[in-house]
Amino acid sequence: xxIAASIGTNETWLARSRAAVWHPCTQMKLHETxxxxxxxxxxxxxxxxxxxxxxxxxxxSWWVNLFGHAHPAxxxxxxxxxxxxxxxxxxxxxxxxxIELSERRASLAPGSLGHCFYGSDGASAVEIAxxxxxxxxxxxxSPEKTGFVSVADGYHGETLGALSVTxxxxxxxxxxxxxxxxxxxxxxxxxxxxTGISPREHALAAARALEAILAEHHASTAALIVEPLVQGxxxxxxxxxxxxxxxxxxxxxxxxxxxxxxxxxxxxRTGSLFACEQASIAPDFLCLSKGITGGYxxxxxxxxxxxxxxxxxxDDVARGFLHSHSYTGNALACSAALAVLDLxxxxxxxxxxxxxxxxxxxxxxxxxxxxxxxxxxHLGMIWAFEVDCARQDFARWCFAQALERELLLRPxxxxxxxxxxxxxxxxxxxxxxxxxxxxxxxx
Ligand SMILES: Cc1ncc(COP(=O)(O)O)c(C=O)c1O
Numbered sequence: 001x002x003i004a005a006s007i008g009t010n011e012t013w014l015a016r017s018r019a020a021v022w023h024p025c026t027q028m029k030l031h032e033t034x035x036x037x038x039x040x041x042x043x044x045x046x047x048x049x050x051x052x053x054x055x056x057x058x059x060x061s062w063w064v065n066l067f068g069h070a071h072p073a074x075x076x077x078x079x080x081x082x083x084x085x086x087x088x089x090x091x092x093x094x095x096x097x098x099i100e101l102s103e104r105r106a107s108l109a110p111g112s113l114g115h116c117f118y119g120s121d122g123a124s125a126v127e128i129a130x131x132x133x134x135x136x137x138x139x140x141x142s143p144e145k146t147g148f149v150s151v152a153d154g155y156h157g158e159t160l161g162a163l164s165v166t167x168x169x170x171x172x173x174x175x176x177x178x179x180x181x182x183x184x185x186x187x188x189x190x191x192x193x194x195t196g197i198s199p200r201e202h203a204l205a206a207a208r209a210l211e212a213i214l215a216e217h218h219a220s221t222a223a224l225i226v227e228p229l230v231q232g233x234x235x236x237x238x239x240x241x242x243x244x245x246x247x248x249x250x251x252x253x254x255x256x257x258x259x260x261x262x263x264x265x266x267x268x269r270t271g272s273l274f275a276c277e278q279a280s281i282a283p284d285f286l287c288l289s290k291g292i293t294g295g296y297x298x299x300x301x302x303x304x305x306x307x308x309x310x311x312x313x314x315d316d317v318a319r320g321f322l323h324s325h326s327y328t329g330n331a332l333a334c335s336a337a338l339a340v341l342d343l344x345x346x347x348x349x350x351x352x353x354x355x356x357x358x359x360x361x362x363x364x365x366x367x368x369x370x371x372x373x374x375x376x377x378h379l380g381m382i383w384a385f386e387v388d389c390a391r392q393d394f395a396r397w398c399f400a401q402a403l404e405r406e407l408l409l410r411p412x413x414x415x416x417x418x419x420x421x422x423x424x425x426x427x428x429x430x431x432x433x434x435x436x437x438x439x440x441x442x443x
Contacts, residue, residue: 008050009050009051010037010038010049010050010051012050013038013050014035014036014038017036017038018031018035023036030396034396034399034400037049037055037403038050041069041070042057042068042069042070043068043069043070044068044069044070044421044423045057045068045069045420045421045423045424045428046069047061047069047408053406054406055403055406055407055408056406056407056408056420056428056431056432057069057408057420057421058402058407058408058409058418058419058420058432059408059409059410059417059418059419059420060291060295060419060420060421061295061408062290062410063232063264063269063290063291063419064290064291064293064294064295065291065294065295065421066267066268066291066294066295066340066343066421066422067294067340067343067421067422067423068421068422068423069295069421071294071339071343073339073342073343074293074294074296074336074339074340074343076339077335077336077338077339077342078296078297078332078335078336078339080335081097081331081332081335082332084331085331086330086331086332087327087330087331087332088331089326089328090118090328090329091324091328094329095329095331095334097331097334097335097337097338098118098329098331098334100334100338101116101334101337101338101341102116102301104338104341105288105301105303105337105341106303108273108341109274109282109286109303110274110276110277110281110282110283110286111281111282111283111305112282112305112306113282113283113286113303113304113305114303114305114306114309115303115304115305115306115308115309116301116302116303117132117301117302117303117304117321117323118299118300118301118325118328118329119289119299119300119301119302119325119328120298120299120300120325120327120328120330121157121289121298121299121300122156122157122162122261122263122287122289122290122300123156123157123158123159123162124157124159124300124325125261125263125287125288125289125300125301125302126156126157126159126161126162126165126225126259126261126263126287127157127159127161127162127323128287128302128323129223129225129259129261129285129287129302130148130161130162130165130222130223130225130259131161131321131323132285132302132304132308132321132323133148133222133223133257133259133284133285134146134222134223135312135321136222136257136308136311136312137222139311139312139314139319140311144219144220145219145220145221145222145256146220146222147182147183147217147220147221147222148164148165148180148182148183148221148222148223148224148225149182149183149184149185149210149213149214149217149221149223149224149225149256150165150166150167150182150183150184150185150224150225150226151167151184151185151186151187151188151225151226151227151231152167152184152185152186152187153167153168153187153189153231153233153234153237154166154167154187154225154226154227154231154233154234155167155168155171155227155231155232155233155234156225156227156261156263157263158171160175160178160179160180161180163175163179164179164180164181164182165182165225166233167184168233168234183213183217183221185206185209185210185213185224186205186206186209186210187206187231187234187237187239188202188203188206188207188239188240188243189202189231189234189237189239190202190203190237190238190239190240191235191237191375191386199239199240200240200242202239202240203239203240203241203242203243203246204240204242204243204246206239206243207242207243207246207247207250210224210246210247210250211246211250214250214251214253214254214256215254218254218255218256221254221256222256222257223251223256223257223258223259223284223285224247224250224251224256224257224258224259225259225261226244226247226258226259226260226261227261227262227264227265228244228260228261228262228265228270228274228275228276228278228279229241229244229265229270229275229278229279229379230264230265230269230270230275230379230382232264232265233412234412235384235386235412235413235415235417236377236382236384236412236415236417236419238377238379238382238384241278241279242279243279244275244276244278244279244281245279245280245281248279248281248282248283251284257283257284257285258281258283258284258285259283259284259285259287260274260275260276260283260285260286260287261287262274262275262276262286262287262288263287263288263289263290263300264290266288266290266291266292267288267290267291267292267340267344268291268344268349268350268353268380268381268422269291269380269381269382269419270379270380270381270382271350271353271354271357271379271380271381272350272380273344273350274286284304284305284308285302285303285304285308286302286303286304287300287301287302288300288301288302288303289301291340292337292340293333293336293337293340294336294337294339294340294343295421296333296336297330297332297333297336298327298333299330299333299334299336299337349422352422353380353381353422356381356422356424356429357378357380357381359426359429360383360418360420360424360429360432360433361378361383363429363430363432363433363434364376364378364383364433366433366437367385367433367436367437367440368385370437370440370441371388372387372388372389372440372441372443373385373386373387373388373440374386374387374388381419381420381422382417382418382419383417383418383419384415384416384417384418385415385416385417386414386415386416387411387414387415387416387440387443388414389414389443391443394411394413394414394443395410395411395412395413395414397443398411398416398439398443399411401439401442402435402436402439405435405438405439406431406435407431407432407435407436409436409439416436416439416440418432418436420432
């Protein structure tokens with residue numbers, strides 16, 4: 001290894017990190033007993049620290065990585081783009097990577113979502129969709145449509161607008177005075193179903209509750225925002241596609257936009273390219289990020305329809321969508337995203353993942369049958385289950401246990417999940433299943 005960044009030890013980098021870096025989603029005092037892991041490099045599904053230990057990235061580095069770390073094709077695409085143009089502002093300028101990406105993305109998205117507006121991360125895409133929906137109605141003569149409906153336990157990011165439609169108390173409560181009031185529809189999460197009620201019946205009941213909200217409040221509602229098929233931060237809650245199909249019908253009937261937040265579920269994660277396909281629906285706004293660049297660079301996009309685009313197209317500047325981020329449509333990020341689309345197209349990734357998923361599901365048999373495991377579930381390249389144990393600190397304990405076993409696992413509460421990159425081989429899957437089982441047995 002010749003790279004300077006790989007020089008040093010965990011200890012030296014940790015001391016410097018502790019003094020200067022404030023980590024996301026972390027009570028920093030906890031690092032006194034559980035310090036972060038200094039990562040020197042990544043290759044395939046593995047991350048390596050400075051002391052030479054390795055960790056199987058079973059959560060795709062917060063759900064962003066699709067094809068493993070340091071993928072040669074994505075590396076090459078970024079390097080080639082680097083020689084031409086790293087970035088140019090997208091207001092008043094355009095460039096090849098953003099044009100090609102927009103054309104290709106629009107042709108792959110469900111429905112007719114031919115207009116791409118770029119942001120930098122997931123939360124900025126959600127802000128864009130919320131603002132654009134509201135502004136659409138204003139431009140169309142319905143300025144009273146200022147409200148949003150979101151789904152209980154949903155997660156859409158942590159900037160103030162996105163947090164307003166997020167329903168995770170831990171992230172919301174401290175900022176509640178800063179947030180907009182929105183209406184929250186019950187979740188279709190089958191874990192919440194009364195005994196004897198099937199996931200489908202529960203999803204349909206949640207859709208009926210949604211209907212009641214829209215019937216009463218549609219005149220003041222701009223959009224419904226949903227995480228299609230999987231509510232990630234709720235603990236990989238996988239619901240029946242009937243909910244999504246009904247939500248689409250209801251939004252159309254009541255004149256409310258449907259915002260599909262596929263920031264986590266997009267790019268094959270649920271087994272289809274986009275989760276919406278499994279309900280045969282198209283949203284009015286599709287938010288994408290995370291896997292869009294294969295986990296390389298921050299980029300997000302909101303795709304929308306001709307109708308929405310037309311509502312802003314005018315001689316009056318103020319009717320335009322006057323929203324921007326400095327790095328909108330960054331050329332390097334777009335080149336990584338184009339390489340991801342090439343890989344998805346050329347390697348028949350969805351078919352490969354079906355084989356991979358069948359293998360990992362079979363290897364997980366002993367886990368699924370374990371007496372401490374509840375609600376074992378699987379969709380596409382996501383597996384999740386609850387661990388029935390008394391430990392209040394389960395998530396942190398499990399994270400540490402996993403590191404000792406060369407795994408990166410990051411439970412949500414007592415929900416343990418795998419969301420690996422699409423590159424695990426049979427040996428890596430066996431290791432993941434066996435060592436996770438060891439942890440569950442000790443829990
Ligand atoms: C469904 C969903 N929406 C939005 C976000 C926010 O994305 P970001 O963390 O890039 O702002 C996330 C992140 O986990 C997500 O899972």
